[in-house]
Amino acid sequence: MRERAGGLYFGWWIVAAAFGIQLLQNGLMSQSYGAYVSVLRADFGWSATALGLGFALQPVQNGLLGPLQGWMIERWGPRKVMRFGMVVFGGSFILFSQVNSLLTFYVIFVMMALGASLAGFMTITSTLVQWFERRRASAMSISQTGQSLGGALVPVVAWSLVTFGWRETAVASGLIILAVGLPLTQLIRSTPEEYGLLPDGATRDTVRPESGAAQAAGANSVEARVDFTPRQALHTRSFWFISLGHALALLVVSAVMVHLIVHLEEGMHFSLAGASLVVTAMTLVTAIGQLAGGFLGDRFDKRMIAALAMFGHSVGLLALAWGNSLAWVIFFVLAHGMAWGMRGPLMQAMRADYFGRRHFATIMGYSSMVIMWGMITGPIVAGVMADRFGDYRYGFTILALLAGLGSIFFVFATKPPPPVSHAPSH
Numbered sequence: 001m002r003e004r005a006g007g008l009y010f011g012w013w014i015v016a017a018a019f020g021i022q023l024l025q026n027g028l029m030s031q032s033y034g035a036y037v038s039v040l041r042a043d044f045g046w047s048a049t050a051l052g053l054g055f056a057l058q059p060v061q062n063g064l065l066g067p068l069q070g071w072m073i074e075r076w077g078p079r080k081v082m083r084f085g086m087v088v089f090g091g092s093f094i095l096f097s098q099v100n101s102l103l104t105f106y107v108i109f110v111m112m113a114l115g116a117s118l119a120g121f122m123t124i125t126s127t128l129v130q131w132f133e134r135r136r137a138s139a140m141s142i143s144q145t146g147q148s149l150g151g152a153l154v155p156v157v158a159w160s161l162v163t164f165g166w167r168e169t170a171v172a173s174g175l176i177i178l179a180v181g182l183p184l185t186q187l188i189r190s191t192p193e194e195y196g197l198l199p200d201g202a203t204r205d206t207v208r209p210e211s212g213a214a215q216a217a218g219a220n221s222v223e224a225r226v227d228f229t230p231r232q233a234l235h236t237r238s239f240w241f242i243s244l245g246h247a248l249a250l251l252v253v254s255a256v257m258v259h260l261i262v263h264l265e266e267g268m269h270f271s272l273a274g275a276s277l278v279v280t281a282m283t284l285v286t287a288i289g290q291l292a293g294g295f296l297g298d299r300f301d302k303r304m305i306a307a308l309a310m311f312g313h314s315v316g317l318l319a320l321a322w323g324n325s326l327a328w329v330i331f332f333v334l335a336h337g338m339a340w341g342m343r344g345p346l347m348q349a350m351r352a353d354y355f356g357r358r359h360f361a362t363i364m365g366y367s368s369m370v371i372m373w374g375m376i377t378g379p380i381v382a383g384v385m386a387d388r389f390g391d392y393r394y395g396f397t398i399l400a401l402l403a404g405l406g407s408i409f410f411v412f413a414t415k416p417p418p419p420v421s422h423a424p425s426h
Helices: 010-030 033-044 048-076 078-096 102-119 121-131 136-163 166-185 212-216 230-234 237-268 272-297 302-322 326-355 360-389 393-405 407-411
Strands: none
Touching: 010 078, 010 102, 010 121, 010 136, 010 166, 033 048, 033 136, 033 166, 033 237, 033 272, 048 078, 048 102, 048 121, 048 237, 048 360, 078 102, 078 121, 078 166, 102 121, 121 136, 121 326, 121 360, 136 166, 136 272, 136 326, 230 360, 237 272, 237 302, 237 326, 237 360, 237 393, 237 407, 272 302, 272 326, 302 326, 302 393, 302 407, 326 360, 360 393, 393 407
16 A cells, blocks of 8 residues: 555545445444334335334444444454444344344344444544644544435435335345445555555655644644543543433434434424435534534534533434424434534544544453443333333433433533553554
């Protein structure tokens, strides 16, 4: 690999690959899960709670796998982990077409989630943390825009579900993942140091700790960076506050992923196609929020931006729960979409800023064991309350209030002091 491909720092090619991979994963699975919920309920008669539990199995698996996945990334490198994960993800999608019971649905969905996790967000984030420092929030926001723009695939998936059937759509999705996703993993590289670079494209010949250029690359130059060990990070207040705030945000995100389309169909009388367009609009707004969050996060206090975004999650979901017109749906799309977009890239950027690059994957793995409770609880609470009361209003309200309270965790998630005994990273 050349240090610069076509005159562009190679880290940006990794960002482009990450964008494409996350677009595939979110467009074909995460964002489209609600569309599958609609047709599976019609086909098998499964309850909202049962299908919410199915989605909740994904974060359980991610959380339990997190520390091991972090170790795998540090041991074998992100490209090998992602390549294996992509094969599992695509193959499991094809197997999904053969589901004929709730048990087989759960088993195969866990396999899909395993592949998506190994090939997806955590591995991508751990890689980008190594390649960027000054532009870290921007790089993450651009790559995560792929998650949002994946929402543009939801109407296509919904059309395919109605036109061809969910089994045929699942097979096609698996083949697309293997045909497109596997080649993209070839662009992934472990660290810039392996190629004579430092993060952001600096070189050791041009960036020295005492030089002005070093300060431009960040008073946090790589040569002077302090890296926390996982044990040291776990003993800081900030690790737990960021993790808890992140988990409370995902209460809303996960509930919306699973139940938004059904709520719009059953509670507001949207068609499947119309509800899918709402998802697309929301994810396009999220993409704008991600770009804004990356720009602002490189310039202002990330934790305060995250705290404000939590209020956006809260008021947006309340509007969705109690509004009874298209105007309230539009308000939800703007408030929740911008909040999700602006907050998302900052979660990982804050962890990297606070705890360093060297052990980021393992530290993120431990954090995922906390985060998973938000992803688990959101869909289940919303589903149980919908089955109990006949609609999603009370479930969405509870989740919205908890998300609003989560802003407190980010306000107090200040940067920890360096460990008492450490050596500079090299």
